[in-house]
Amino acid sequence: MNVVNEKCEVIRNERVSSDGHILVLNSRDISRQTLPGQFVEIGCYGEDMILRRPFSVFDVSSESLSLFIKIVGKGTKWLSELNSGSIVDLIGPLGNGFTVSSKSRSLLIGGGCGIASLNLLSRKLFDSDSNSDTIFGFSKPEEIPQEVIEGFQKRANRVLVTVDKGPYPFIGNVVDRLKEIDLENYDRFYCCGPTRMLKALEPFLCKREVEVSLEARMACGIGVCYGCTISTKHGSKRVCLDGPVFKMEEVEWNEM
C-alpha cells in the first residue's frame, strides 16, 4: 500500500444533521486502498488556512470516497460549503486501521464524528459475516445523522442511540447505554469518539479485546512533525503513523 496525493472532484456534499455533512469525492487511488479506521488529510484552501485537516474515511467504493464532516471550525465550515465539481487535494490512505475479523461478534461504540470510521468498519464486518451491534452518543438530537443510523440498522442486530441533552427517548452517555448490554455477548469491541468518551469507557472495557481510534490535532499527518503524539505503554507514539487505531490497553489513559 502506498500513500498517494490525489486531486478529487466533489460529487455530492449532503447535509445529514444540524452540523454534519457527507462529502462524496471522486477517488480511485485512495479509495481502493483504504481500510476501515484509516484517514485522509484534506487540503482546505479557505482564506488564511494552511494546514490540511485529518478525517477518517466514512465510506468507499471503487470510484469514490466519502467523509463525514462535523462543522467545528473554519476548515470544516469551508469543507461543508464545497459545491459539486469543486476539486480538493487529498493525501491518503493514512495510519493503521481496525482489525476486521470474520465471524466475530462485535460491539461498536461511537461518539460524535466517531461515527465516520465505524461506518466503514460496520460495512466490512457485515461483509465478513461478523455480527456487529452499535451504540452511538451525540450531544443533541438534531446532531443525529438519521440516514447514517439507518444504514447501521440494516447491518446490525441492535443500534442504541443516546444524547446528552434531550428531548430524546434516551438521555445519557454511551457508558449509560453500555450498562444495558451483556458484554459477554461480544468478543471484540471497537470505539471511536472524543478522548473523554474513550476515557470513560476504559474502566468498563479494559479487560477485553478493544480497539480505539483516537482523535488528535495534526499538522503533517504523515509521521514527520510529532505534533500528535500520545503516551502509551510502549513509549510515545504518533497518532498519525502508529494509530489512529490503538489497542485500548496500550494507551496511558491517565495522561490523555
Add this chain to the structure above:
Amino acid sequence: MKCNLRTDLGRIGILRNPIIISSGTFGLSKPYFDLLESEYVGAVVTKTITLNPKEGNAQPRILEGPSSMINSIGLENPGVLSFIEEYKDGYGKLEIPVIVSISGNSVSEFVEIADRLNDIDGAAAIELNLSCPNVDSEGLSFGSSPERIGNVVSECSKTSKYPLIAKLSPFQSIDASFARSAEMAGASAISLINTVPAMKIDINRFRSALGALSGGMSGPAIRPIALKMVYEISRDIDLPIIGMGGISNGEDAVEFIMAGATAISIGTMNMIDPSIPKSITKFFENFMQVHSLLDTAEIAQRFIQRNS
C-alpha cells in the same frame, strides 16, 4: 540553454539544487517517503537532536493561526546515542546530503553532542539550533548575546569534523551581529530564520491554547519578515545564507535568492505538500529560462544591479 541549479555552500559542499528541507519537517516515515520526490531535494536537515532523550511538550502541540502554524513540539527526540544507532540504516542510506540539527542547554552540551556525532560518517554538516523558542531554562536566553553564540560555534568547531551551520532566531537576526559573530567563530553557513516565539490564549479556559505556555510560529505569515532579515544580514557577512520562513512555492523561493540567500529551506509548507521541492525546481528552471539566467547566483546579481 540549460540552466544550472547547482548550489555552492562553500565548505559544506555543492548541492544539486538550492532546496533544503528544514529541521523538524523531514522524517523517515513511510507515508512521507511515498510522497517525496527526493531527486528534487538539495539537502535535508534532521529533527533537532539533544544530548539526552526528550519527551517534548504536553498536547496540544499544534495550532493554526492566520496563514501560520504555532507549534510547541518541545524537541521530542531519542537523544544523540539512539540517533547514532538509527543513523546507519536511516539517514546514512539516503542519497541526499544530510545536515544534522543539534541543540544543547550549555556550550558543553553542544560540544558533547558534536563530539558524539564524529562517530557517524557521511553527513554534510551540523546545524546548531541556537534559538529554539520551545525550550525552557536557558534555551532562548542562551542565544541572547553574539559573544555566547560565537562561543558555541568556536568550541564546536574545535571538536567536530563537520562544517557548522548557525541557525538563528528572528531575535538573533534583528541585525548582523549574531551572524557576524558566528562567522568569525568558524561557522560555514548561517540559517535564518527559526520560528517566531508566539502565544495563543484560550480565553474560555483562562490558559494557553497550547500544552506549553508558548510556541514557535511558522508559515507564510512570517515570510516578509524573514525575507527582510535575509536581505539585511546577507549584506553584512560573506558566508552563504540558507533563507527560510514560510516559503510555499517557487515565487517565494526566488524572492529569497534575490534577497541574498544562497539556498532556501522549506519547512511547514513541505509537510503539507511534500511535492513542493519539485514545483519549486520547475519554477526555477522556467524563471531562469525566461529571464536568461544561467545560475541562481545570477538571480541575486540582477536584483542587486537594479536596486543599488
